[in-house]
Amino acid sequence: GAVVSQHPSWVICKSGTSVKIECRSLDFQATTMFWYRQFPKQSLMLMATSNEGSKATYEQGVEKDKFLINHASLTLSTLTVTSAHPEDSSFYICSARRQGGMNRGLANTEAFFGQGTRLTVV
Amino acid sequence: LAKTTQPISMDSYEGQEVNITCSHNNIATNDYITWYQQFPSQGPRFIIQGYKTKVTNEVASLFIPADRKSSTLSLPRVSLSDTAVYYCLVGPLLYNFNKFYFGSGTKLNVKP
Numbered sequence: 001g002a003v004v005s006q007h008p009s010w011v012i013c014k015s016g017t018s019v020k021i022e023c024r025s026l027d028f029q030a031t032t033m034f035w036y037r038q039f040p041k042q043s044l045m046l047m048a049t050s051n052e053g054s055k056a057t058y059e060q061g062v063e064k065d066k067f068l069i070n071h072a073s074l075t076l077s078t079l080t081v082t083s084a085h086p087e088d089s090s091f092y093i094c095s096a097r098r099q100g101g102m103n104r105g106l107a108n109t110e111a112f113f114g115q116g117t118r119l120t121v122v
Numbered sequence: 123l124a125k126t127t128q129p130i131s132m133d134s135y136e137g138q139e140v141n142i143t144c145s146h147n148n149i150a151t152n153d154y155i156t157w158y159q160q161f162p163s164q165g166p167r168f169i170i171q172g173y174k175t176k177v178t179n180e181v182a183s184l185f186i187p188a189d190r191k192s193s194t195l196s197l198p199r200v201s202l203s204d205t206a207v208y209y210c211l212v213g214p215l216l217y218n219f220n221k222f223y224f225g226s227g228t229k230l231n232v233k234p
Contacts, residue, residue: 093166095165111222113165
């Protein structure tokens with residue numbers, strides 16, 4: 001089946017530095033990818049929608065200058081946490097949907113999620 | 123997008139059948155119901171998806187009544203490895219840019 005891969009799986013950085021997280025769709029093209037953030041014992045919160053060839057769209061309350069998203073190709077989206085602070089420490093997860101077709105009997109698209117990236121800012 | 127309501131947590135024992143119900147009173151005509159499983163420090167994993175009536179695959183069944191205002195995920199004979207958080211998501215799926223918003227999920231704890 002389709003796979004979405006994230007890199008790195010975990011990262012520790014110093015406060016004030018920037019961290020880049022990559023999300024790749026391995027066997028399908030993803031014109032749209034989604035970035036989520038998950039704090040301990042909480043649900044996933046959608047941060048933004050990454051669009052290939054155009055600007056990302058951010059959910060209300062998410063700082064676009066803080067979380068830079070670049071969808072450089074049909075298989076790669078990157079999330080850069082700029083000037084990271086301890087409160088940005090979280091589990092970041094990306095997702096991509098394969099467009100159309102019958103997949104495992106589904107008439108519509110299925111969302112695949114990366115394995116997540118654990119960011120710790122010290 | 124239709125808001126979903128699930129029990130926060132459930133306990134079960136190995137070998138039992140577990141049914142997790144999700145309420146989605148405001149589901150729209152073009153909305154599908156999808157269930158995901160998430161283990162700690164991992165991304166969610168697809169379990170099952172349906173639109174109406176009953177859907178069954180190798181791991182679960184999904185029951186959807188005629189009014190589609192709720193759905194029930196059924197896990198047959200659970201094992202310890204089924205301990206996870208289960209999310210019910212409702213929304214349109216026609217296009218790859220359709221978003222998924224997660225609700226609170228149900229923490230299933232399977233005991234020996």
